Amino acid sequence: MAWYNQFMLIFGGIKMIQANFHIHSEYCDGQNTLEEMTKAGIAAGLKSIGFASHMPLPFKNDWTMDEAKLSHYFEEISDLKEKYASSIEIYCGMEIDYFIDRQDISELAKEILPKLDYTIMSIHTIGSTYGNEVSYIDDTREDFARGIKNYYDNQPQQFIEAYYKGIGEMVLRHQPDVLGHIDLIKKYNQENFFFDENDFWYQETVKKCLDTIAETRTRMEINTGANMRVPGVGRYPSDWMIPEMEKRKIQITVGGDSHSVEGIVNEYNEAEMFLLSCGYKEYWMLKKGRWEAQALGV
Ligand SMILES: [Zn+2]
Ligand SMILES: [Zn+2]
Secondary structure (H helix, E strand, O other): OHHHHHHHHHHOOOOOOOEEEEEOOOOOOOOOOHHHHHHHHHHOOOOEEEEEEEOOOOOOOOOOOOHHHHHHHHHHHHHHHHHOOOOOEEEEEEEEEOEOOOOEOOHHHHHHHHHOOEEEEEOOEEOOOOOOOOEEOOOOHHHHHHHHHHHOOOOHHHHHHHHHHHHHHHHHHHOOOEEOOOOHHHOOOHHHOOOOOOOHHHHHHHHHHHHHHHOOOOEEEEEOOHHHHOOOOOOEOOOOHHHHHHHOOOOEEEEOOEOOHHHOOOOHHHHHHHHHHOOOOEEEEEEOOEEEEEEOOO
């Protein structure tokens, strides 16, 4: 009943979250065009959206944008900004990969950065990003397990600690506008397959990472798209982390990680209610080119 909740929020006088800065399209692994996603955003009552196609990677893969399409991407977004200016603000961003083994983003990403209105940075890879032997955190459980076996001595804890250390280095070094899905590593962790989120070492590792993020200007994304891709994953970050973030005064954005028009405001209302219950009073969005705080709830 997502549409009903959205209807009630628009017409029931309650403010709703009006932004989504994590939108994919056919340019990478999304299913719809940029224009279809724009129209879906307008129909859902959004006021400000950002496209965040996956930045091309320096090795073979089938889920990021083709480097040859970059200039089209910028042109098309610029046209859409104009065409829909009276209905919605549109921003041009990209979801940029940070590589743990390189302790860096790609050279191409560095070249493209100045052309973007904003940046999301995330870690999706595990292992060596030289050659074509890399594994992914979020492709399949088998591939994730293979990465842990090949590069981390079959010890999930070793990788997870390296992952959060990598997130900390990434935000300190690059200070992206938004940190994407901080705990993507739980995507295939159903039935605690790799680790237990309640374990002391895990929670301490995350809290240390949150301490680092709190020192930077980077906002954390509340990513509501996980259940659409693997039902039961929940949201990124996990519920227990939100009060820890709030305690550290870490600013947040809300994003659908939308790969289709159906996911444009997936679970937005549930996320808003939960954030309010944790003491968050505002989220951040781009408005007339500047990041501004917006009130959650009424
Ligand atoms: Zn991602
Ligand atoms: Zn994404």
